[in-house]
Amino acid sequence: MKSGIPSLNLPADAGLPASGTTPAAGLQAVLDNLDALVYVSDFQTHELLYMNAYGRRTWGNIEGRKCWQVLQDSDGPCSFCTNHLLLAEDGTPNPPHVWEFQNQLDNHWYQCRDQAIRWTDGRLVRLEIATDITRRKQVELELQEAHQQAQAAALEDELTGLHNRRAFYEFGGQLLRHAKRHASPLTMVMMDLDYFKQVNDTYGHDAGDEALRQIARLLQNRVRESDIVARLGGEEFALLLPDTTMGEAIELTERMLEMLNELVIQHKGRSIRASASFGITRLIVGDQTLEDLMHRADRALYQSKDQGRGRVNTCSD
Numbered sequence: 001m002k003s004g005i006p007s008l009n010l011p012a013d014a015g016l017p018a019s020g021t022t023p024a025a026g027l028q029a030v031l032d033n034l035d036a037l038v039y040v041s042d043f044q045t046h047e048l049l050y051m052n053a054y055g056r057r058t059w060g061n062i063e064g065r066k067c068w069q070v071l072q073d074s075d076g077p078c079s080f081c082t083n084h085l086l087l088a089e090d091g092t093p094n095p096p097h098v099w100e101f102q103n104q105l106d107n108h109w110y111q112c113r114d115q116a117i118r119w120t121d122g123r124l125v126r127l128e129i130a131t132d133i134t135r136r137k138q139v140e141l142e143l144q145e146a147h148q149q150a151q152a153a154a155l156e157d158e159l160t161g162l163h164n165r166r167a168f169y170e171f172g173g174q175l176l177r178h179a180k181r182h183a184s185p186l187t188m189v190m191m192d193l194d195y196f197k198q199v200n201d202t203y204g205h206d207a208g209d210e211a212l213r214q215i216a217r218l219l220q221n222r223v224r225e226s227d228i229v230a231r232l233g234g235e236e237f238a239l240l241l242p243d244t245t246m247g248e249a250i251e252l253t254e255r256m257l258e259m260l261n262e263l264v265i266q267h268k269g270r271s272i273r274a275s276a277s278f279g280i281t282r283l284i285v286g287d288q289t290l291e292d293l294m295h296r297a298d299r300a301l302y303q304s305k306d307q308g309r310g311r312v313n314t315c316s317d
């Protein structure tokens with residue numbers, strides 16, 4: 001089929017340049033000078049019936065070719081084809097469908113207005129008008145990325161890379177709701193380093209920071225991917241362990257204490273040792289919020305401190 005639109009049969013008073021040109025030639029000039037792709041394809045066969053100069057410059061010749069061959073270089077109709085959205089159930093045209101997508105051939109982003117129209121021979125065909133929105137899309141994507149980074153940063157403890165207090169509440173709340181809904185076990189471990197002030201006073205604040213980083217790594221390496229490890233602030237850490245019974249949590253915590261006691265932190269040629277006190281609790285009937293568990297875990301933690309530090313206590317009611 002020949003490209004072009006001379007057969008649109010527009011009336012002479014169609015509001016197009018009149019002097020020295022036909023309406024069809026004027027319309028052709030308008031379409032070929034548009035800063036947008038305009039094409040028409042057959043609904044059934046996908047054969048391209050028309051493409052303006054903008055489209056042909058980018059995607060080439062359309063003679064005897066289908067839209068998916070010219071515009072996407074694919075082996076068959078595109079999975080994202082919108083043809084089915086352009087006609088109502090009774091077969092009449094729907095209002096234009098407007099959407100955005102990235103073209104596989106030139107990698108540009110386009111805003112597309114797709115519409116079913118009557119072609120010159122009376123059949124309904126697909127008309128698409130697509131404008132290049134790549135620059136706007138790039139800005140949008142950069143903003144989105146910056147937003148995601150800011151969101152991630154807002155949930156991360158800057159010193160250790162663990163979750164921060166805010167993330168602990170946010171993700172912990174989700175784990176709590178899940179555990180309550182499925183009646184599955186959930187345990188919480190609170191940990192507070194012992195005599196950490198002495199580490200700072202003896203070795204300096206930098207050394208204290210390094211100790212916090214290495215201890216954070218030790219905790220993170222001991223837990224499962226589904227567990228939450230957070231630095232709540234200062235030298236206080238918390239773990240939330242889904243699908244973990246009290247017995248399993250005690251075993252894990254005692255192992256952590258052992259490893260912590262064995263850990264030798266090297267900083268500027270000096271060896272630093274650390275220890276911690278722990279408090280463990282589990283989800284019990286009646287718990288509504290994360291704070292309910294935190295209060296009990298804290299009680300157990302302070303018992304560990306009172307009893308001389310470097311130990312594990314539990315509180316289940």
Ligand SMILES: Nc1nc2c(ncn2[C@@H]2O[C@H](COP(=O)(O)OP(=O)(O)OP(=O)(O)O)[C@@H](O)[C@H]2O)c(=O)[nH]1
Binds near residue numbers: 194195205233309
């Ligand atoms: N280096 C470093 N030190 C911190 C940080 N946050 C809190 N600290 C220190 O942690 C110490 C906490 O001291 P305390 O609350 O007295 O507790 P502690 O010395 O660990 O004693 P107990 O908890 O009673 O065993 C203080 O010296 C804080 O300055 C941090 O981000 N970096």
